[in-house]
Amino acid sequence: MQIVRTLSELRQALRATEKPAFVPTMGNLHEGHLALLRLAKPQGDVAVASIFVNRLQFLPHEDFDSYPRTWEADCAKLEAAGCDVLFAPRETDLYPEPQTFKVHPDPRMADILEGQFRPGFFIGVATVVMKLFQAVFAGHAQGVAAFGKKDYQQLMVIRQLVRQFALPIQILAGETQRTPEGLAMSSRNGYLSEAERVEALQLSLALRGLAQTALSLGPSWPERQQALEQSFMNQLQARGWQPDYLTVRRRADLQVPGAHEPPQSWVVLGAAKLGQTRLIDNFEI
Numbered sequence: 001m002q003i004v005r006t007l008s009e010l011r012q013a014l015r016a017t018e019k020p021a022f023v024p025t026m027g028n029l030h031e032g033h034l035a036l037l038r039l040a041k042p043q044g045d046v047a048v049a050s051i052f053v054n055r056l057q058f059l060p061h062e063d064f065d066s067y068p069r070t071w072e073a074d075c076a077k078l079e080a081a082g083c084d085v086l087f088a089p090r091e092t093d094l095y096p097e098p099q100t101f102k103v104h105p106d107p108r109m110a111d112i113l114e115g116q117f118r119p120g121f122f123i124g125v126a127t128v129v130m131k132l133f134q135a136v137f138a139g140h141a142q143g144v145a146a147f148g149k150k151d152y153q154q155l156m157v158i159r160q161l162v163r164q165f166a167l168p169i170q171i172l173a174g175e176t177q178r179t180p181e182g183l184a185m186s187s188r189n190g191y192l193s194e195a196e197r198v199e200a201l202q203l204s205l206a207l208r209g210l211a212q213t214a215l216s217l218g219p220s221w222p223e224r225q226q227a228l229e230q231s232f233m234n235q236l237q238a239r240g241w242q243p244d245y246l247t248v249r250r251r252a253d254l255q256v257p258g259a260h261e262p263p264q265s266w267v268v269l270g271a272a273k274l275g276q277t278r279l280i281d282n283f284e285i
């Protein structure tokens with residue numbers, strides 16, 4: 001695996017390739033990231049991963065400084081998973097001057113759910129993804145990039161970005177990887193104590209319960225939606241969680257589904273804080 005830091009080193013490394021298969025990450029890699037690499041790699045002629053903790057997508061009170069940085073372990077995992085080129089820019093390589101031009105996703109998609117509780121988050125994500133796409137795919141007529149369904153809203157924002165800017169990049173969606181107990185894999189799981197790790201399963205259980213309730217109510221779901229979502233949030237709160245949202249949405253645009261929309265087009269999403277750790281999860285119904 002070749003490790004490159006600068007844009008010109010990356011361009012040099014990808015000079016003779018036709019179709020990069022790319023997985024952007026912020027490091028602290030787990031099975032979810034490696035599954036994305038395995039998904040993307042056969043679709044291109046070179047497997048590229050990036051590790052870059054993107055300051056632009058963190059609010060001032062969030063964990064940018066303490067975000068786990070596990071360089072040696074990440075390199076070993078990527079190499080073993082078949083990564084050919086690792087792009088690990090320093091902050092000054094990706095942001096040589098203050099990034100005053102930013103990509104602003106559609107607020108109807110980006111200011112709800114995660115965007116409501118983390119204002120500006122998707123501007124930071126869309127801006128860095130656009131820069132990473134430029135870095136990896138410039139000079140290539142085609143490419144493929146993989147994102148996890150664990151960050152469902154991020155995946156939808158990136159799909160819209162690629163569509164509206166007509167980027168010649170195919171976006172692959174990787175299934176959420178879970179521990180045998182059902183906990184969605186996330187770099188932030190490392191913040192959980194042993195007891196919290198057990199309790200953390202309750203978020204996915206609450207989401208499954210909400211999905212089952214929505215399914216069983218079918219067309220009468222929308223009129224009871226708010227009360228039922230609130231009751232599942234209350235249940236988590238009673239166990240000591242601080243829920244931000246638990247909600248049923250339409251997959252394509254993450255808006256509230258109408259009475260006659262088929263449940264097969266729904267996704268249930270949730271975010272809640274357990275102790276100091278904010279967790280997110282979702283299931284396609």
Ligand code: PAF
Nearest residue numbers: 024025026054125128151
């Ligand atoms: O999902 C992540 O790890 C990040 O949001 C991403 C896509 C690498 C952008 O920084």
